[in-house]
Amino acid sequence: MSSATTLSQYLQEQRARFLQDNGRGWTIVMGNEAGDLDTVASSIGYAWHRVQYGVQNDRGKAIALVPTPRVDFVLRPENIHVLALAGITDPFAELLCPEDLPVTQKCIDYALVDHNTLNTRYSQPDARVVAVIDHHEDEGNYRDTASPRIIQPCGSCASLVTSLYMSLSASNGHSQIPSDLAVLLLSAITIDTGGLSKGGKTVDIDRAAVAWLLPYAKVTLPAPIPTETPVDPRASTLGEILENPWIGSLANTLIAEKRSVSHLSTRDLLRRDYKQYTLQLSPSISQGTGGPIQAGLSTVPLPLSTFFKSGSAPVVVMTMAWMGECGLSILGVLTTYRSKKDKGRREQLWIVNQRGEGSGQDRLARALFDGLEAREALLLKRVKYSRYGFAGREDEDTHQEDKTDSIPGDLVDYSPFSDPFIARVYKQKNTHATRKQVAPILKQIVEG
Ligand SMILES: [Mn+2]
Known part of the structure; x- marks a missing residue:
């Protein structure tokens, strides 16, 4: 697919290819306009999945569009923090933002994550919604064009994206996810569920997603981790994971950042x-x-x-x-x-x-x-x-x-x-x- 060795390099290459093609033949994977971490992680996570394991006729042409205008990036310090954890340190070179879209862009296929109705800004007459993965209330659209069309309540849309990798892994045994991408998805689930807290929005899909992602995320790498308790994924039971100190520490850090808005x-x-x-x-x-x-x-x-x-x-x-x-x-x-x-x-x-x-x-x-x-x-x-x-x-x-x-x-x-x-x-x-x-x-x- 590409010679990229890191998620950052991969994203830069995809972005350059998309712009070179003027979007023709591509699928834009888009999250919701609020642009929270779940939207960013889910769109990058699903775009990668689509390219690696997805629809034949995409021929590797799927890209995440981060719906946040560049000037608004600073409003979400928690996003910047987690992108950096995932090696994405120069977001405007790595991510496609709305102002990067050429006026004449030819992309008409959209995959929606973390919302389920195409924003009117993008709904030109020939626009097609080819996939929906979301955890908001189902607005009933695109039943005949979207495949997959997964709309299910859970703490984080990133958990639903993760479950696509999991079901592939269960069926053929060799689904892989890059470490940086696992970190992104894991962080989104962590912040949305308050560290998988009991009594909140967390459901089994979220817990199972975290348990599956942790071994890939190499969480002993630099991060807000109490390193005296490294995670041994192979030894982890679901119960241990729910008590996982890395998750708890990451949740505290991200929630504090999200609230640092004074x-x-x-x-x-x-x-x-x-x-x-x-x-x-x-x-x-x-x-x-x-x-x-x-x-x-x-x-x-x-x-x-x-x-x-x-x-x-x-x-x-x-x-x-x-x-x-x-x-x-x-x-x-x-x-x-x-x-x-x-x-x-x-x-x-x-x-x-x-x-x-x-x-x-x-x-x-x-x-x-x-x-x-x-x-x-x-x-x-x-x-x-x-x-x-x-x-x-x-x-x-x-x-x-x-x-x-x-x-x-x-x-x-x-x-x-x-x-x-x-x-x-x-x-x-x-x-x-x-x-x-x-x-x-x-x-x-x-x-x-
Ligand atoms: Mn969400």
Whole structure:
């Protein structure tokens, strides 16, 4: 296939070949726009698998597209750390980023990992989705074109990619994976499952993937490893692996890096882990105005009290500007953080642009807030803005808080978001629900 001896060299060669061919005849393996470690590892992992063991007519022409624009790379220090662990130290020479794609590029085949609907940016009329491997809710697309089409809930999409290698290995006994690639996949599973923690999102697929990858990953190499306890893969049982100190140490390092975001501006916090959705307004909300609307969901690894700490005015102005820049009718800010007692906590801030497309006076805001508040899967508890340091009148006048049937009246006066924006803040009592659960709920509420 190639003379490359390391993953880094291999990726550079593939990238050069892709650009030389202008993408003609290639399959782009793409993760989701949030560009987290799972997306990066899964796309590189599946592209390699496709080239080595995959579809005949690909003839080695599959490449991972990292969906993160170059300027946004710094927003994910954990990605940079793990890429370096895997020997990828000059990402812009090794990885294909959106701005590398030639305007005239001829690639029409896409394989989707870590999401299951092709981003509208790439959905030109002749685009074909030839494979889907994902752990988000199945949106039901590409049943007749995608093969494989694997959509299954588990902690990390990288576990599903790993299971492709595993099933090959079980059937012919000689599936191999480069050490650097094993490190990438292992790291993604580790961060997504909090080090395979019990009671979290971890399922057997994740545990089995880690057990299979560890021997290939040569984890005694430089890494955040307590080297006094090297791993002997052949002696490892699944139980031992779950207690594996390397996994625990790596999880701590990566999670700490992922949370080290306090230096970021409001705009950077909103865009570093961001997904945008085009939703079709239900007739009962739109009342004839109709048309699609844009909704964005930002996951922010800080409590709202910290998010707002630089003072209400600049944060609110930058948040409204972000909504304007993305053309959003709805923005949800989903926070995730640890309490002082190290308990997982989540909050939600929802902002609706009442002059946005199809918002029909207050109907969209009303439908959204009512819909969210009724969801037992979220268990939202409304919180006052004064809790986050906003000078409001709610505390002097608490009965106002209960006037839920006059949405524009009860919060516009107190919210730091001024007309035409209307916002509510919630504590999320079900701390297990992430954007993966919130996005389909939002879609159901808006589309009816
Ligand atoms: Mn994922």
